[in-house]
Amino acid sequence: MKTSVWVAPVASVVVLFGSVGIAELTGVWEVSGRTALVAGEQLGVDDLKGWMTLQQAADGLGMPVAELIELVDPSGNAGITPDTAFRDVEDHVEGFTISAFRERLRR
Amino acid sequence: MRTPNPTARKSSLTRFQQRTRRIRHVKGARHLTQLAVAVLIVVAAVRHQVEQDSGAASVDALCPFGAMETLLTWLTSGALITKIHPSNLVLGLAVLVATLLVGNAFCGWICPFGAVQDALTWVRGKLHLPALPVPRGLDRVLRWGRFVVLAVILYFSYTTATLWFADYDPYVALFGLHWLFEPDNSTIWIGLSILAAVVAASLLVERAWCRYLCPLGGVLSVLGRFSLFRIRRAPTTCTDCSLCDKACPVGIEPSKAAPMVSPDCIGCMDCVTTCPVRGALAVDAPVLLGTPIRLGSGSEAEKR
Numbered sequence: 001m002k003t004s005v006w007v008a009p010v011a012s013v014v015v016l017f018g019s020v021g022i023a024e025l026t027g028v029w030e031v032s033g034r035t036a037l038v039a040g041e042q043l044g045v046d047d048l049k050g051w052m053t054l055q056q057a058a059d060g061l062g063m064p065v066a067e068l069i070e071l072v073d074p075s076g077n078a079g080i081t082p083d084t085a086f087r088d089v090e091d092h093v094e095g096f097t098i099s100a101f102r103e104r105l106r107r
Numbered sequence: 108m109r110t111p112n113p114t115a116r117k118s119s120l121t122r123f124q125q126r127t128r129r130i131r132h133v134k135g136a137r138h139l140t141q142l143a144v145a146v147l148i149v150v151a152a153v154r155h156q157v158e159q160d161s162g163a164a165s166v167d168a169l170c171p172f173g174a175m176e177t178l179l180t181w182l183t184s185g186a187l188i189t190k191i192h193p194s195n196l197v198l199g200l201a202v203l204v205a206t207l208l209v210g211n212a213f214c215g216w217i218c219p220f221g222a223v224q225d226a227l228t229w230v231r232g233k234l235h236l237p238a239l240p241v242p243r244g245l246d247r248v249l250r251w252g253r254f255v256v257l258a259v260i261l262y263f264s265y266t267t268a269t270l271w272f273a274d275y276d277p278y279v280a281l282f283g284l285h286w287l288f289e290p291d292n293s294t295i296w297i298g299l300s301i302l303a304a305v306v307a308a309s310l311l312v313e314r315a316w317c318r319y320l321c322p323l324g325g326v327l328s329v330l331g332r333f334s335l336f337r338i339r340r341a342p343t344t345c346t347d348c349s350l351c352d353k354a355c356p357v358g359i360e361p362s363k364a365a366p367m368v369s370p371d372c373i374g375c376m377d378c379v380t381t382c383p384v385r386g387a388l389a390v391d392a393p394v395l396l397g398t399p400i401r402l403g404s405g406s407e408a409e410k411r
Contacts, residue, residue, distance in 0.1 A: 001391065002386070002390065002391060003391070005379050008212040009136070009137065009216040011208060011209040016205060016213070023194070023197040029197060031165075031169070032162035032163070097267075
């Protein structure tokens with residue numbers, strides 16, 4: 001059964017954007033792991049995310065930020081500040097990954 | 108005042124003019140769709156870079172291939188790898204469903220990196236640069252490169268539980284806009300170097316990335332085998348003029364299809380619109396594993 005050349009492209013666009021629309025309506029559409037941090041709320045090690053600054057993480061974990069910076073960058077040469085996000089630490093401290101850091105904190 | 112009758116105007120055109128018009132319309136719609144999606148992605152990337160605290164989507168979160176990269180981790184642990192979000196799963200599922208239903212039109216009509224390569228082909232034409240012919244045997248071997256890249260990405264994504272490919276991905280290197288907003292970031296240079304190589308290759312060979320390296324293209328070429336809609340060549344009607352082969356941006360030679368075109372097809376429809384013989388190439392449905400399911404006495408393409 002011969003069909004129009006428009007069927008495949010139109011259906012593909014409709015399915016793609018339709019899925020995004022349905023996902024948005026049903027609350028499934030999440031494009032970021034970023035959540036609002038509540039002041040004073042305790043964070044677990046698994047709650048640490050790449051977008052968090054070391055200050056936010058230290059506040060959530062209930063530890064001094066200087067101690068956290070020392071854990072992240074023991075040499076102190078990478079210029080890490082309390083405002084540095086974990087994802088930026090990955091660029092400045094060789095071998096640093098947030099998943100490995102979570103493991104270290106767990107131990 | 109008389110209003111022009113579109114049917115009468117169409118019938119006054121020669122078949123050549125009708126074909127030319129159809130090629131122009133389909134190509135125009137395709138490039139417009141590609142451009143619209145590319146603009147959406149660039150706007151998302153700018154928002155992600157400028158509004159860093161807003162949680163705006165990154166280009167990683169808007170790529171359907173992210174669903175593949177996290178699939179093994181998701182299946183084994185229920186968790187997603189870093190930088191991958193439910194949006195990736197939604198887009199991945201949508202592309203999978205669309206491909207199974209109507210074939211792979213994502214690569215030809217939607218993928219912004221495909222659009223960039225089409226633009227490079229246009230640039231090559233404007234510069235009157237010759238295309239590099241790839242011998243058929245070498246082409247067949249090189250196409251396995253997509254599956255090698257796919258296997259490497261799946262392995263490292265699973266073992267590191269990170270978006271391992273992001274640092275090497277030419278799509279992220281270009282559309283992530285890190286080169287614009289974070290030029291001092293040393294990690295972007297690997298991706299930019301690969302992007303430069305892909306751009307150079309795509310100037311020589313049309314859609315070189317899609318043909319030989321794109322891991323998502325590899326996945327979709329496998330899924331395309333199970334699609335309900337496929338482009339079908341009617342061998343009795345086809346005159347072997349090979350105009351469709353010249354039109355195909357991924358070099359799959361529809362003129363040699365027997366009868367379904369290769370699952371490497373990206374659904375651009377350039378071969379169907381270019382074909383001068385009515386019914387020699389047509390989108391056929393329903394198709395089961397490459398075999399047309401006869402409804403009535405035969406397919407429309409064969410009846411003509």
